[in-house]
Amino acid sequence: MNIWDKTKELKFALPSDLTPGMSVEYPMGSEYEELRFELVKFIEWVEENYNVQIPVLVDFVDKNYLVENGKRCGYLFYYQEFVNYPEFNNAEDLPYIIVPVKGYKTKWSLKDILGSFVEALTDYFSWLDNSLEANSDIQDTVDEILDRYFK
Numbered sequence: 001m002n003i004w005d006k007t008k009e010l011k012f013a014l015p016s017d018l019t020p021g022m023s024v025e026y027p028m029g030s031e032y033e034e035l036r037f038e039l040v041k042f043i044e045w046v047e048e049n050y051n052v053q054i055p056v057l058v059d060f061v062d063k064n065y066l067v068e069n070g071k072r073c074g075y076l077f078y079y080q081e082f083v084n085y086p087e088f089n090n091a092e093d094l095p096y097i098i099v100p101v102k103g104y105k106t107k108w109s110l111k112d113i114l115g116s117f118v119e120a121l122t123d124y125f126s127w128l129d130n131s132l133e134a135n136s137d138i139q140d141t142v143d144e145i146l147d148r149y150f151k
Contacts, residue, residue, distance in 0.1 A: 002141045003125045008051045010128055013087040018094075020053045022046075027062040027101060035060075035104045035113070042114055045149055046121065054088050056095045056124055058117075063100040064107070074116035075099045077123040085130050095124055111146060118142045 014020070022043055026036045039060060046052065065072040080093035097120040101113055122141050126132040 002144055003122060003129055003131070004050050004141065004145060007125045007128045010051060010053065010086065012053050012128075013089070014054065015089050015091065018055050018088075018091055020055060022052060022056050022058050025057075025059045027060055029062075032062075032101065032104065035101060035110070038110050039113075039117075042117070042149065049148075050125070051128070052124075054095070054128065056097060058097045058099070060099050060101045062102050064102045065100050066098060075120040077120050077127075079124075079127050079132075082130060095127060097121070097124065111150075114146060114149070115142050118145045121145075 024039070024043060026032065026039065043058075065074065066076050067073070068076055076098045077095065078097075079095040080090075082088065083090075097117075099113065099117050099120060101108070104110070104113060119138055119142055122138055122145075123132060
């Protein structure tokens, strides 16, 4: 069972001012209109089928890649450790995902961009499960989730 399925049954104590789901920023410009449409469809599918119980901020940025510790990467996932797992009570500690999308259609396909996003969400679901460090078969999970989505 992959981590996305494993976390479906988890329940978290959240403050009343937090709403589960993704809060998303998209790049502006007409060149991203089709991509925004596809990303909205994918996010709706994720929220309908999986447990995005703790809000997560997602930023699709107009960059070719991101840099962390001097290395290029296809996404970044920022998070704070749980203080009292499974309680989440500090809105300032919301997890944050950044995915670069510049080069859509010229350098990167929709599947490439969604693959990076699925990797980031896999980290998110591992964080929900309090097992972030144990996520070793991420590519298998990415392939499985994308196969489910594109079927």
